[in-house]
Amino acid sequence: MAQETFASKISQSLNRVSSRNGICGSDVHIFQVPFVKVPTATTPDPLTGETLPITMGHEFSGTVVELGEGADGNKFPVGQNVIVEPIFSCMKASCGACTAGTRNLCPLVNCIGIGGFGGGLAEYITVDELLVHRLPDGIPLDIGAMLEPLAVSWHCVKRSEFKPNDTVLISGAGPIGLFLLKVLRRELAQEHGATLVVDPLSTDVVNATMKATDGLGVHIAFDAAGIQATMTAAVQSVRARGKVVNVASWEKPPQIDLNLCLLKEITILSSNTYTGDHPDMLEAVAAGRFAGLEGLITGKVALDDVVEKGFNALINDKDSHVKILIHP
Template identity: 40%
Template sequence: MRAVRFHGREDIRIDEVEEPICGNGQVKIRPAFVGICGSDIHEYLAGPLAVPVTPHAVTGEKLPTTLGHEFSGTIEEIGTGVTRLKVGDRVAVKPNLSDGTCKAGGLSDHVVVDTKHAIPLPDSIPLDIGALVEPLSVAWHAVSRSPLQEHDTVLVVGTGPIGLAIIQVLRAKGISNIIAVEVSEKRREFALNLGATEVLNPLKVDAVARVRSITGDAGGAAIAFECSGVQAGLDTAMKGLRVRGTTVVVSLWEHKPVIDAFAIVLDEKHVTGAAVFDDGDFEAVIDAIASGKIQPRSMITSKIPMEDITEKGFKALIGERDKHVKILVEISA
C-alpha cells in the first residue's frame, strides 16, 4: 500500500509498505481525508532531531515514519471480538496511540487501530469535516483546562488552525466576548468569520492597551489562550489578563520562551498548559458539530491528492501560510 513517510529534513516520500493486518479487537480503516498539522510542518523543517531515530519507547516507530494523525475514514475490516463497530462505519480516529505492529499514521491507504480509537461519525457529518475533529478536540480540551465562566471576556493570541478552533469552541460554549490578536490579515478575517467579536493587528495597535480598554473596569481578559508560539504572543496573552486571570498555553515552541514570574506573583495570575485531549473530547466535538454549534467547513482551504502532498501541502503551508488554515489530503483521489 502507499504511505506518506517522513525520512528526514524536507524529505517526504510516498513509499510502498506492507499493508497492516487487522488483529483481535482492532479495525482496519480506509482513510478518506487527512489534515496536515503544524507538528507535521515542524518535523518537516526540523529534520531527524524532531523524530526519534531509534525506536520510540511506546510506539516502536523510527525513521522513516508514516505521517498523518488528523483523519477520518471508513471501516473496511473488523477483527475478532469487535462488536461495537462494523464494516462500512464512518469514523474519526483518536490518534494518541500505536500498537507497535502496524504502520501507524493516517497518510496511508490502510490503517489498523484498536476499536476504542475509532469514534463513529453520524450521517450528518461528512468525512472531510470528520478530519477536523482531532484539531477541534485539541481546542475543546484547551478550553476545558481553563476556569471559563459564561460572561468572561476571552483573549485568543494567534489565529492559526488551533486558535481558530478555540474561537469556535468558545462560541459553542456560549462565550460572546472574544478578542483575537493576529498579524496576518487573512487569518484575522477567518477569526471574525468564525466568531471573534474583536480582532486586533498588533503591528498597528497596542493590543494590550486595546484589550484593557475593551474590558473596562475588569482591567483585562479573564482567560487568554496563547496559540502563536512566539515570545511577543506570550507577552500579549499575559499582559492582556486581568488580575487573577488565567493564560492557557497551547502552542508548540521552537525556542524556549521567557515568562515574567514577578508580574505573575504581583497580579496572582495563573498559567496552565494544554496538550492533545482527554477521553470524551472527540465525542463532545462530534456532538457540537452535529448540532450546528460548531460549523468548521471554512477552515478547509484546500483539498489535494496524496501525490501533491509536498508541493501543494507542506510547501503551500510554509510559503503561503496566510492563505491556508487546513489543507486536507484526499487519500482516494
C-alpha cells in the first residue's frame, strides 16, 4: 500500500544515462557494515518494495537520453546534462514532514541507490522528473557528480544561520567538511579555505581553537566526523551561546555534556541531507561561487575497479582521497 501511494505521486519520469558517480561516506559504511536504511534480502524498502541486491550510487550526474510520457521536454531536452536530488519520501497527505515541505525528515525517507530505484552505478536509470535538476551550462559532469554532497553542506550552513565574520570549527576533513569550507566562503588561506588546520592525533583541538579565538571559542562548531572525540571537542570549543551542528551519521550515538551545554547556553542542532536547497545552490554554482571543486576529486575509476580502487582505496588510504568518481 505504501509503495502504491508513493508511486501515485510520481508524475513523470526521465530515462537518462548515468555518467559520473561519486562514492559517498554512507556508501563506504554500507559497503562495510550497513547501519543506514538499507533493504535486506528478505525485508524490502517500504517505498520501493525492493530487496537486495540494490544498485548503489546516489551522488551522480548524467545526460538525458529519453523522456517519459508527459515529461517536460523544454526543461529537460534530450542531451541535457542533469543532476539528481536522490532522496525520496512517502509524500502522503498524512505525513507531517512531507506536507510541511521537509521530506528529508519523513520517517520513511531514503535515497536512490540505497533504498532502490536503481542507482548512479547503473548504465541507465529512470528518475522522477521532480528529482532532476539541469546542470548549469559550462559545469562538467565530473563537478555535477559532486553537487549532492555540496547540497548537504549548503543545507547545513543554512541550518546553522552562519553570519559573516563568525568563527567556525569544522571537525572532519572528508568531503562534507571540505564542502562546508566552500559554502562558508572563507578567504583562501590554505588550499581549501581553512585559516587553521589541526591534526587531532597530535594537537589538542580545544586548546588550539581557544588560542585562535582569543579564549572565547568559536561561534559555530560543525561535526562532520561522527566520532565521540569530535563531538566532545565541539561542545568544549564553542563560546557562550554558540552552536554545535551535527551533520554526521553515527554508528554509536555520542555522549554529550549537557551540564556544559547548560552553563554556556549552547544550542545543539542537526542537519539531515537537504530539502528545497538545490535551486539556490545551483544558482551559486552557475555564478562561479565554488571555484576549485575539481581539486577535491582524487580519483577517477572505471566500474570494473569500483571495489579495489574505489571502496577499498577510501577505506585503506583515507589520507590520500577525498572524492573518487566512478564512470559506469
